Amino acid sequence: MNDYTSTNTIPESAKINLEKKGFLDIELDPSLDLFAEIERLKKEKKAVVLAHYYQEPDIQDVADYIGDSLGLAQQAEKTKADMIVFAGVHFMAETAKILNPSKKVVIPDLKAGCSLSDSCPPPLFKKFKEQHPDHVVVSYINCSAGIKALSDVICTSSNAKIIVESFPESQKIIFAPDKNLGAYINKVTGRNMLLWNGACMVHEIFSLEKITRLKVRHPNAKLIAHPECEDPILRIADYIGSTTGLLKFTQSDSASEYIVATETGILHQMMRASPGKTFIPAPPENNCACNDCPHMKLNTLEKIYLCMEYESPEILMDPELRSAAKIPIDRMLEISQKAGL
Ligand code: 13P
Ligand code: SF4
Numbered sequence: 001m002n003d004y005t006s007t008n009t010i011p012e013s014a015k016i017n018l019e020k021k022g023f024l025d026i027e028l029d030p031s032l033d034l035f036a037e038i039e040r041l042k043k044e045k046k047a048v049v050l051a052h053y054y055q056e057p058d059i060q061d062v063a064d065y066i067g068d069s070l071g072l073a074q075q076a077e078k079t080k081a082d083m084i085v086f087a088g089v090h091f092m093a094e095t096a097k098i099l100n101p102s103k104k105v106v107i108p109d110l111k112a113g114c115s116l117s118d119s120c121p122p123p124l125f126k127k128f129k130e131q132h133p134d135h136v137v138v139s140y141i142n143c144s145a146g147i148k149a150l151s152d153v154i155c156t157s158s159n160a161k162i163i164v165e166s167f168p169e170s171q172k173i174i175f176a177p178d179k180n181l182g183a184y185i186n187k188v189t190g191r192n193m194l195l196w197n198g199a200c201m202v203h204e205i206f207s208l209e210k211i212t213r214l215k216v217r218h219p220n221a222k223l224i225a226h227p228e229c230e231d232p233i234l235r236i237a238d239y240i241g242s243t244t245g246l247l248k249f250t251q252s253d254s255a256s257e258y259i260v261a262t263e264t265g266i267l268h269q270m271m272r273a274s275p276g277k278t279f280i281p282a283p284p285e286n287n288c289a290c291n292d293c294p295h296m297k298l299n300t301l302e303k304i305y306l307c308m309e310y311e312s313p314e315i316l317m318d319p320e321l322r323s324a325a326k327i328p329i330d331r332m333l334e335i336s337q338k339a340g341l
Pocket of ligand 1: 067068156157158200228242244
């Protein structure tokens with residue numbers, strides 16, 4: 001047994017740095033087989049690794065479950081594991097903790113946040129809500145526990161339409177925090193929800209001009225887009241759906257080429273599921289890798305190993321906030337289950 005597997009006591013220097021850095025910065029033996037070590041830790045600690053499609057391929061390969069936000073919440077609710085290792089961003093791990101207060105939920109990097117969640121601070125949203133007392137609040141799961149606690153029901157990109165349609169047409173609704181998803185749901189349901197002005201930094205960066213040029217060069221390629229994209233992109237998309245929706249579409253559809261307007265991590269599963277097909281990441285405005293989510297990509301295999309070994313950083317929550325945030329999540333899970341999702 002080497003130094004790294006013999007103890008799970010966090011070295012003092014790493015403890016001091018944890019708060020500042022958000023992850024355990026402990027030097028690892030480069031010969032360590034991280035894949036084998038993570039498998040060992042899963043068994044030893046009765047841990048389950050849940051990963052979002054936007055995680056890097058190595059992380060997806062060690063995960064016990066890979067999915068979209070709804071699938072991950074559903075897995076988190078039903079897992080029998082003692083420890084949930086959440087390879088995703090903070091609001092996702094927080095949702096897992098809300099659903100499992102007695103389980104230990106660890107995240108590889110506490111600083112893996114979300115620009116969309118950050119665009120909706122609870123004190124500001126509370127004031128906004130107070131200005132519209134006759135509205136119910138539907139919040140996209142990409143928000144903090146503070147926003148969830150102020151919401152009537154949560155939704156994800158795969159159930160947003162069903163959740164909104166669960167209210168009578170006459171019901172006034174505030175939709176937060178994603179204005180693009182909200183506008184798309186307004187369009188497909190004919191509702192007129194009041195939208196919070198938030199957006200995702202990754203899905204707002206796609207260039208209509210470059211995608212149009214790409215479509216000319218690849219006339220048979222279908223454009224598939226996540227509903228967090230802006231309206232001009234969604235207007236020219238052949239299919240719009242959550243990450244799971246996009247993946248399933250590429251498996252069942254007859255085309256052999258796709259331009260994919262969402263975070264690039266999903267391409268790993270698309271290529272694996274349909275090895276004969278071509279997947280082209282939709283180009284962003286600048287010559288940057290802006291279609292890689294900088295928050296999702298903070299997680300690494302090393303950090304996964306370290307957070308499992310030392311069971312830190314852990315998601316800890318105020319019990320009152322947790323209970324208040326659970327009500328609208330439970331409501332979402334119930335409506336989704338009834339709808340067969
Ligand atoms: P889904 O997981 O619902 O597809 O949403 C994507 C996303 O942006 C997660 O942060
Ligand atoms: Fe948030 Fe966008 Fe990253 Fe998803 S892709 S975690 S919405 S910043």
